[in-house]
Amino acid sequence: MLKKDQIETFFARLQKQNPEPKGELNYVNPYTLLVAVVLSAQATDVGVNKATEKLFKIVDTPEKMVKLGEARLKDHIKTIGLFNTKAKNVIKLSEMLIAAHNSLVPRDRAILETLPGVGRKTANVVLNIAFGEPTIAVDTHIFRVSNRTGLAPGKDVLAVERALEKKVPAKFKQHCHHWLILHGRYVCKARKPDCPSCVVNDVCQFKGKTVV
Structure with missing residues (x-):
């Protein structure tokens, strides 16, 4: 040691x-960062960035994601592994952000971990990059x-x-x-x-x- x-x-x-x-995932705000990190599970940052390049030009809020819908979201991310499950999770977490958090990404690890598809590592990445917290995402x-x-x-x-x-x-x-x-x-x-x-x-x- x-x-x-x-x-x-x-x-x-x-x-x-x-x-x-800097992190290598592309994003435009805390919400798109959260989505990108959820999509990056068992996938490369390069692959996620290719899939979100067009997506984040038309979707940058939970409301726009819910309006886009699961089927059209799948079309954007179908090159990413586990895209079916990830699409479900992104739509559900977007709905939860709208319903319970004024459409804002919470600056709280425990609350972040209640969102579908968000584990401790994802929460730590979001807290570090979006909010400047000294968290360590292993x-x-x-x-x-x-x-x-x-x-x-x-x-x-x-x-x-x-x-x-x-x-x-x-x-x-x-x-x-x-x-x-x-x-x-x-x-x-x-x-x-x-x-x-x-x-x-x-x-x-x-x-x-x-x-x-």
Whole structure:
């Protein structure tokens, strides 16, 4: 496991490399961000962005989504995995936002998790990106990087999330999950991590590091 000073170094280097990291899902407001994150489950951000490019030009509120309807929504997102279930969830969550939340996305994790298709990870992403909360949304990339490097080992995503919340210095928490996702997606890849080009290679505890 990484020590406190190593964790400081770890994030300081990721910050220097990418001072203002951004999520890769396209959106126009908190509502479309919520929809995009729900659609991204078991799908790539690139695939979701292709599907929502036209959708978000005509739909940017819960009311417009409900008016569009489930059938036409499916036509927009049919290239995304599990599109039938996701379409149902998006229509239902839109109806709930209208009925119970004045058509606004709640700034509350517990309330967000009551919406169809929204779990803890999705809620954390929305809170972080839409509202600037220092939440950490643990996906497969963050889970892998946290365990592989010794940053925050844990047997499941919740354990890793809690370990990161405890160990990551406050000044790095706002962007923590973006840095780790991007690092896992492009450098610390699942099958063959690109260790020679990794900026935290020397503090990483991974025993199977790749070489040139």
